[in-house]
Amino acid sequence: MKKLIIFGLFGGIILTIFLFCQNFTYVGAAKCAICHRTEKQGQQYPLWEKSKHSTSFNALSSPQAAIYAQGAGVTNPMESPQCLKCHAPLFDKAADLKNEGVTCEVCHGPGSEYRKLNIMKDRELAVKNGLIVYPNEEAVKKQCLLCHAQAHGQTFDFASSWEKIKHSIPGK
Ligand code: HEC
Ligand code: HEC
Ligand code: HEC
Ligand code: HEC
Numbered sequence: 001m002k003k004l005i006i007f008g009l010f011g012g013i014i015l016t017i018f019l020f021c022q023n024f025t026y027v028g029a030a031k032c033a034i035c036h037r038t039e040k041q042g043q044q045y046p047l048w049e050k051s052k053h054s055t056s057f058n059a060l061s062s063p064q065a066a067i068y069a070q071g072a073g074v075t076n077p078m079e080s081p082q083c084l085k086c087h088a089p090l091f092d093k094a095a096d097l098k099n100e101g102v103t104c105e106v107c108h109g110p111g112s113e114y115r116k117l118n119i120m121k122d123r124e125l126a127v128k129n130g131l132i133v134y135p136n137e138e139a140v141k142k143q144c145l146l147c148h149a150q151a152h153g154q155t156f157d158f159a160s161s162w163e164k165i166k167h168s169i170p171g172k
Contacts, residue, residue: 022130024110024112024113024114024129025094025110026093026094026097026105026110026111027110027111027112027115028094028096028097028100029045029048029054029100029103029104031115032044032045032105032111032115035117035120039170040170041169042167042169042170043167044104044167047165047167048103048165048167051164053101053102053103053165054100054101054102054103055101056088056101056102057078057084057088057098057099057100057101058099058101059087059101060078060083060084060087060088061077061078065077065083068083068152069083084098086102086147086151087101087102088100088101088102089102089106089147090103090105090106093110094110102147107132107143108131108132108133109130109131109132110130111131112130113129113130114126114127114129114130140162141158144156144158144161144162148161
């Protein structure tokens with residue numbers, strides 16, 4: 001048993017090192033839009049564009065933002081990691097994509113490699129090339145709660161929220 005745990009730990013460390021050594025970079029939603037905008041594909045890009053996730057960076061310049069900022073002791077919400085970590089989570093990894101807010105790659109991983117058609121068509125290969133997929137609903141919910149767990153004291157209803165932003169491939 002002990003041996004198993006040590007092996008498990010060791011494997012975990014190797015995997016972590018491996019993942020950190022991969023140089024996948026963020027490409028921005030316009031690149032995903034090339035293939036993910038048609039009705040046949042499921043209109044992922046237009047659905048995202050319509051959702052508040054695409055404007056969550058701009059929300060930091062609203063009058064309401066000034067009120068939240070004051071409450072949190074933040075002077076400039078559009079520059080503060082305290083707000084950006086949820087409203088523009090790529091701010092430190094790909095600053096040029098800050099204004100895309102909660103963009104595709106925040107939930108699906110950096111797309112420089114997996115966005116190639118031959119890789120995208122092969123799920124397993126895509127995952128090896130940086131695509132993040134979610135094995136079950138629990139995993140999806142966990143991702144949402146990274147930001148939605150009592151954000152600004154508001155409760156989060158997973159089922160109805162997912163209904164608002166889901167973007168399935170038809171027939172899947
Ligand atoms: C060159 C075209 C193309 C580009 C560019 C592209 N995709 Fe895809 N994507 C596809 C195809 C084709 C599939 C497979 C659809 C299917 O299984 O029916 C797919 C599948 C996916 C899936 C589902 C994977 C699964 O099996 O659960 C996700 C998530 C995804 N793409 C995200 C993205 C993101 C994010 C970007 C931008 C970084 C992107 N794609 C760019 C063509 C593309
Ligand atoms: C833990 C993640 C998190 C942090 C940190 C965070 N927010 Fe938010 N914020 C959210 C979420 C999630 C919502 C959407 C809540 C909802 O509608 O259910 C939101 C909503 C907002 C809104 C409302 C937008 C609208 O449509 O009216 C404003 C404004 C805002 N946040 C500003 C800020 C500011 C300013 C900061 C920094 C002081 C900040 N937020 C920090 C997650 C966060
Ligand atoms: C990286 C942080 C982050 C993650 C992860 C995230 N969200 Fe959000 N979400 C936000 C922020 C920030 C807002 C507020 C944007 C605004 O109001 O401008 C928001 C807004 C929303 C809204 C709009 C609320 C409204 O009043 O219309 C819905 C719905 C939503 N999120 C659902 C989800 C779901 C479902 C998941 C998980 C699959 C998820 N979010 C994951 C940060 C996040
Ligand atoms: C807030 C997080 C979030 C954002 C932002 C987001 N997605 Fe997704 N996406 C998910 C989750 C969660 C799933 C469902 C995974 C599952 O059920 O297998 C998903 C599923 C998908 C699928 C597969 C659908 C299917 O039926 O298999 C594609 C394709 C996809 N997303 C593309 C995109 C593209 C392109 C963008 C940006 C334009 C985007 N996503 C933005 C979280 C997100």
